[in-house]
Amino acid sequence: MELTEFVIKTLTILVVFVLTLVIAMYSTWGERKVAGFIQDRMGPNRAGPGGLLQPLADAGKMFFKEDFIPALANKWLFIAGPSLAMLTALLASAVIPFGSTFRYDGVEVVLQGVESNIGILYVFGVVALGVYGIMIGGWASNNKFSLLGAIRAASQNISYEVAMGLSLIAILMMSSSLSLGDIVAQQHGGNWNIFYQPLGFIIFLTCSFAECNRVPFDLPECETELVGGYHTEYGSMKLGFYLFAEYINMFVSSAIISTLYFGGYNYPGMDWVYNQLTASLGTTTGHNIATLIGTGVFFGKALFFIFFYMWVRWTLPRFRYDQLMNLGWKKLIPLAIINIIITGASVLFLKPFITSLLN
Amino acid sequence: MNPTLSFFYFLSFLTVLSALMVIVSKNPIHSVLYLILTFFTLSGHYILLNAQFLAAVNIIVYAGAIMVLFLFVIMFLNIKDNHEEAKTNLTKIAAAIVGGTVFVILFGAYRKTILMPVDPATFDSQVGMIESLGKLLFREYLLPFELASILLLVAMVGAVMIGKREIGERHF
Structure with a gap:
């Protein structure tokens, strides 16, 4: 690999990393503002204009608290x-396509x-690993409430x-590619997967709520039953990392949802915008500005889903544990299998039929 | 030394070390965690061989699902009072014989292996990619593939049957 390419890749990864952290940081602020709005109160408004410095204040508080490890815990x-x-929360954002290409000096940067070419499998693998942080932390605390929370989290995530x-398989059958870049590129021109996979989308959304341990599936930290769940014994920045990882997971899953089902950086009329921009500003500047607009649209979609997470959190009550398991195993899995069969049948029979009708 | 080779040596060292730590660790939880690390380093080897699909599936299936269940079960066992049940000499001797035999078999098999020489000029680096793997599985190895899936289905049905609640039985 050439040095310039290496430097470009390093910079891209750094930018993605910083963006993920900043968005997760401001989701904590957004969460409180949304909660405030829904409960008809102000939310944070003391630190900075509109409480914008609140995440920094929280981080400062977390860092300066005593870093306590229980005596009988496995250190x-x-x-x-x-x-x-x-770590696992941050890993997943590496393969998300934030926009098309950026031209600079004849070099195209993705x-x-x-x-x-295994993008979505990578995401899936990282999601599967997410449960270790919770399980290890819960067990190492040497507290039965922590352990119960960890066990709940693990069984919920596996289910x-x-x-x-x-x-996801239904999406893969339609796109016949595992690469997230390809999946987004195929949704160009209003061809979003949500129109073909409404059932798959609903299943995916429900499961991502459960994977992020968000309400209505936040039983691992159900305080009426388990004190604080898996982070009962945690304090200071270690607790902060657990809470922060949840927000990072939320951002990543929102980004994945908009990539898989809502066309990623595609938006209606983007070809027209692209042609106008390249005609008036030249192929390099116009292309770059069009890419930036696409990236902005992508973040808009992702932020909407983050808002949706918060909206649901402050609207719905929590499930009971047996309801959660019944929903996962007895409803969602059969539905997903039916979805696969329908998708397979349509790809095999319906698609050639419709294409022959159109031609 | 070229970077790939040095990386291979580093990865192999890590693999062997973590595999040894699985056996050496006193605490079963540590053993499981080292086993997870071993799976990760094995996935690293797959990526070095340009078999990305295998690497991802290895992580998803082994590290992501099976080891979680391992950890799950071990966490439920109360290992705090840590008294090792006394093993009789007979068990120790039997275990040594079995382990030694496996070692001899593996060593013998390894000694007899003929490594196919690889011609860098004609070698297809895309052979481990998911497209070629899928084509191979669904064309040349279709029957074994389908048989394996039926075997998995049977195992799944069996697991459901064993886990099913009998009539009149109460679990709580």
Whole structure:
């Protein structure tokens, strides 16, 4: 690999990393503002204009609190838990395509950390690992409430991963590619997957709520039953990492949802905008500005889904644990399998029929 | 030394070390975590061989699903009072014989292996990619592939049957 290419890749990855962190940081602020709006109150408004400095104040508070490790806890694993949660949360954003290409000096830079031909499998693998941070932390705390929270989290994640994987298969059958870049490129021109896969989308959305441990599936940290769940014994920045990892997961899953089902950086009329821009500003500047607009649209979609997570959190009550398991195993998995069969039949029979009618 | 080769040596060292730590660790939780690390380093080897699909599936299936269940079960066992049940000499001798036999078999098989020489000029680097793998699985190896899926289905049905609640039985 050439040096310039290496430098460009490093910079892209750094930008993706910083963006993920900043968005996750401001989701904590957004969460409180949304909660405030829904509950008809102000939300944070003391630190900075509109409370915009609140995340920094929280981070400062977290860092300066006493870093406490319980006497009977397994020290190494107690520290490894939040670190792993953070690590796995940050890993997934590497393969998300944030935009098409950026031209500079004759070089085309793809706005994506790593373009891999197994992109979606990579995301799935990282999601599958997300449960380790919680499990290890919960066990290492040497507290029965923590352990119960960890066990709940683990069984919930395993159960919903199955339905999630099955709902993804329908998408893969349609796009016949595992690369996220390809999947987005195929949705060009209003050809979004949501119109073909409404059932798959609903299953995927439900499962991503469960994977992120968000309300209505936040049983691992259900305070009426388990004190604080898996992070009962945690304090200071280690607790902060657990909470922060949840927000990163939320951003990543929102980005994945908009990539898979809502066309990523595609928007209606983008060809027209592209032609206008390249005609008036030249192929380089026009192309770059068109790419930036696409990236903006992508972030708009992702932020909408983050808002949707918050909206649901402050609207719906929590499930009971047996309801959660019944929903996962007895409803979502059969639905996902039916979805696969319908998709397979349509790809095999309906698609050639419609194409022959149109021609 | 070229970077790929040095990376290979580093990865192999890590693999062997973590595999040894699986056996050496006293704490079963640590053993499981080292086993997960071993799977990761094995996936690293697959990526070095340009078999990305295999690497991803290895992580998803082994590290993501099977090891979670391992960890799950071990966490439920109360290992705090840590008294190792006394093993009789007979068990130790039997275990040594079995382990030694496996080692001899593996060593013998490894010694007899003829490594196919690879011609860098004609070698297709895309052979481990998912497209070629899928074509191979669904054309030349279709029957074994389908048989394996039926085997998995049977295993799944069996697991459901064993886990099913009998009439009149109460679990709580």
